[in-house]
Amino acid sequence: MTARRIRPPKQRREITIEHDGKRYPAYEGEPLAAALMASGVTVLGRSSKYHRPRGASCGTGDCGNCLVQVDGMPNRCACTTPCHDEMVSESQNVIGSAENDLLAMTDWMFPRGLDHHEMFTGLPLVQPVAQRIIRKLSGLGVLARTADSSAEREPRPPTIVDVLVVGAGASGLAAAEVAREAGAEVLLVEALNEPGGRRLGGLHCSPSDAKTATRKLLEMGVDIWPDSGAVQIDRTQGVLEVLILRPEGLFPVRPRATVLCCGGYVSTGVFPNNDLPGIMAAEWAARLITKWGMLPGERPVICADEPIAKALRELFVKAGAPPVRVLPISAAYADVWPGNPPEKLVTALGGKHVERVIVENAAGTEVVDCDLVVVASPPAPAFELALDAGAHVAYEEQSGGFAVRAGPEGGTAAENVFAAGTLVGPCTVEEAHAGGRTAGEAAATAALTLLQESYHSRENRDAS
Amino acid sequence: MPRSPRTIVCSCEDLTVEDIVQCIDKGYRDIESIKRYTGFGTGICQGKACLHLVARVLRSRGIKESDLAPFTARPPHRPVALGMYAELSVNPPPMNAEAANKADARKDEGFAGKDTGPGEEDPSVGREE
Numbered sequence: 001m002t003a004r005r006i007r008p009p010k011q012r013r014e015i016t017i018e019h020d021g022k023r024y025p026a027y028e029g030e031p032l033a034a035a036l037m038a039s040g041v042t043v044l045g046r047s048s049k050y051h052r053p054r055g056a057s058c059g060t061g062d063c064g065n066c067l068v069q070v071d072g073m074p075n076r077c078a079c080t081t082p083c084h085d086e087m088v089s090e091s092q093n094v095i096g097s098a099e100n101d102l103l104a105m106t107d108w109m110f111p112r113g114l115d116h117h118e119m120f121t122g123l124p125l126v127q128p129v130a131q132r133i134i135r136k137l138s139g140l141g142v143l144a145r146t147a148d149s150s151a152e153r154e155p156r157p158p159t160i161v162d163v164l165v166v167g168a169g170a171s172g173l174a175a176a177e178v179a180r181e182a183g184a185e186v187l188l189v190e191a192l193n194e195p196g197g198r199r200l201g202g203l204h205c206s207p208s209d210a211k212t213a214t215r216k217l218l219e220m221g222v223d224i225w226p227d228s229g230a231v232q233i234d235r236t237q238g239v240l241e242v243l244i245l246r247p248e249g250l251f252p253v254r255p256r257a258t259v260l261c262c263g264g265y266v267s268t269g270v271f272p273n274n275d276l277p278g279i280m281a282a283e284w285a286a287r288l289i290t291k292w293g294m295l296p297g298e299r300p301v302i303c304a305d306e307p308i309a310k311a312l313r314e315l316f317v318k319a320g321a322p323p324v325r326v327l328p329i330s331a332a333y334a335d336v337w338p339g340n341p342p343e344k345l346v347t348a349l350g351g352k353h354v355e356r357v358i359v360e361n362a363a364g365t366e367v368v369d370c371d372l373v374v375v376a377s378p379p380a381p382a383f384e385l386a387l388d389a390g391a392h393v394a395y396e397e398q399s400g401g402f403a404v405r406a407g408p409e410g411g412t413a414a415e416n417v418f419a420a421g422t423l424v425g426p427c428t429v430e431e432a433h434a435g436g437r438t439a440g441e442a443a444a445t446a447a448l449t450l451l452q453e454s455y456h457s458r459e460n461r462d463a464s
Numbered sequence: 465m466p467r468s469p470r471t472i473v474c475s476c477e478d479l480t481v482e483d484i485v486q487c488i489d490k491g492y493r494d495i496e497s498i499k500r501y502t503g504f505g506t507g508i509c510q511g512k513a514c515l516h517l518v519a520r521v522l523r524s525r526g527i528k529e530s531d532l533a534p535f536t537a538r539p540p541h542r543p544v545a546l547g548m549y550a551e552l553s554v555n556p557p558p559m560n561a562e563a564a565n566k567a568d569a570r571k572d573e574g575f576a577g578k579d580t581g582p583g584e585e586d587p588s589v590g591r592e593e
Contacts, residue, residue: 048507049478052467061542064476064508075508075543104467111468113483117501140508155553191542232539243540243552250548265512270481270520272469335471335481336520347469380516384537395532400520402534 002371005038006319007293015085019068020097026083027292029193031056033066033078034292042277043099043352044068044078045091048140049114050107053098053352055277059284060192062265065275067092067140074141079284082193092141099352103137156251161187161223162447164242164255165440166230166385169197170204170429171421172261173213174436175443176222179259182444186222187253189244191229197263201286203311203376204429230262233388240389240416256447257416259439260386261432264379264399264422269303269332272347278354282312282376289319297372301325301357303332303345304376312374325368327359332375338397348373381423390414398426410439416450418443473521474514476507484521493527495519499535508543511535 008014012027019036026035033044033056043053044066054065061080069090070076078089091098106114120130163179165172168190176188194200195217196210217224225244228251232243240258244251266281268274278297282304288294302312302323309326316323330341346358346365354373359366380401383393391412396403403425410418420439421432471481479502487498495518498504504518505511511534519532 047472047475047478050468050470052470052472052478054475058513062509063513065513067508073545107467107470113480116503155551157553229542231542231544234539245540245542245544245548250544250552252552265516267513267517270471270473270517272471273467275470275472275475333520336517336524338523351467382512383534384510384539384541387534387537388539393534395519395523395529397523397529399516400523401516402519402532 002298003037003040003042003294003296004298005293006289006295009292013085015083017083017085017087017089019089020091020099026087028084029082030292030294031059031079032068032070032076032081032083032087032089033059034288034294035083036078037288037296038294041099044277046094046098046101046103047275048093048138050110051094051101051103051105052107052275053101053104053277054275055280055353056284057268057275057277057280058266059281059287060266063267068098069141072144074143080192093137093139156249158241158252158254159187160254161185162256162451163187163259163440163443164189164253164257165259165261165443166242167191167197167261167263167421167423168195168214168224168226169261169263169421170199170432171423171436171439172197172259173210173217174433175259175261175418175420175440176217176224177213177220178437178440179444179447180217180220180222182441182448184257184444184447187225187255188217188222189225189228189230189253191227193227195224195226198283198429198432200291201283202290202315203282203286203308207290230385233258233385235390242385256450257418257443258389259410259418259420259436259443260389260391260404260412260423261419261421261436261439262382262385262423264381264401266375266379267377268373268375269345269377270336271332271334271345273350273354274332274348276348276350276354277352278350278371279348279373279375282308282374285372285374286312286315289315295319295321296374297321297370299324299370300372300374301327301368301370302374302376303327303329304374305329308376312376324370325357325359329376329378331359332373332377336400345373378426379422381425383423386412386414386417386419386423389417391417391419396425406439408438409442410435411442416443416446418446473517474502474504474507476509476514477503479504479514481521484518485525488522488525488527493522494531495522495533496535498522505535510541511537 045054056066056079061077066078095102162184165188199210331343334344343361378399380399386404393402404419418439420435
């Protein structure tokens, strides 16, 4: 295991955190996973059934591989939970620790799988005992013992805006800018703790581009909420309400028009042991290096297509860890990729961390020693909110996901709901930017038309 | 502890490519049925990490693109502490009154889209040129 800090993150205070009873150095605000990896802790969680070791693999809080109990709160993703001084985290759903979990014997005992449809059922003596044990083992985390006092707070009235933009990636930033230029009041919400999306890791363009774009938006008067993920869209009596999850609670927002730029979900390939710690999404690895000065491995295998492969190669070379092998992305998905990929990542090997991969191509089979596998998968659209709103989706071959069907201006089947970026299909940062601009303009037009109508209807009412 | 070489497609429920292929062999050939049978997509990720991988497995095993549809997405799309729902106002102010008040305030400020006065009956307001 060779993950290590290559430089301290900029302008961050050194602090101390506690994990599973041990104390570790960290930087304030950095993801818990980054701090732990820098100290050699890469097994952060265990899977629910076979208790396989899991690390932080997506980096966006979407996959649930790195769940930990933080300050008493269960099921926090170590990859998106920021460190604060004297923070206390623990492994959850283990006997022992995530590193050494006694329940990992399930993985070893049932190599051919554990069929919960039939197992332990119908056996008169075994069933009650087995059921008691299974009940004890199931469920995620342990609920906090202290009562949450938040229910006593004053209820929040809904925030009303002309245009709500969900997601501050390339498309969201562009949509917010154009909508604001058109005269709309704009709220931009981002689930991660800073705007930028794909730009943050610097694989597609300089991460400072995201900072410049954000600063410009703030100057223009766009309201930006980081750490704010949209979790639900309801439409009651024609009024659309979006619930935004922030650390302090749920905030209802009622936009006149909405631009969904929620991006997509990454994955780390389809090959045996694809869940080993040390196998991670390219964007996450890039963000760890660029933003947090944390090199996730010394000998990376890269699975990516150009131009991302080139950007990754340069990033790792610059960090002092030149890639040991670069494979096309299809190699990591060979078993399920359309057509016949020229190279195949046959398997990853290792105990609790990836130690080598086996690669197969026309020239033969090759064992590649490594301590990191970085996968730049085509992101699968995050369509859930769009479906809530009433949009339609269709299968999209490149990512294997479901993309939102949108018209040329980003309009969807849902009234005053627009979509752009990865959500409507695979796109480059430039394409996402262009799509965001079009959707932002259309949303502003729709919102301002509604606003005008509300003036008229009120004036008419006052006159009569 | 030695590990078994599994190809995981649903990391919350530890389902493998083999599990999905077994489903297909049993006659479950669409995402909804496979979800009901295996429980994939019912873990903490709610399908974010697995839906597109299961869809890929189905495609690669000969299921037609047009036969693929996602299962129903059920909010909240990220885990939310129940206390946060409890603190939401049960009777929020009605949209119309709120919107009207706000619209009035903006009218008083002389705000309007694209330099057109509010209330002017100009159909081109805010439209693309």
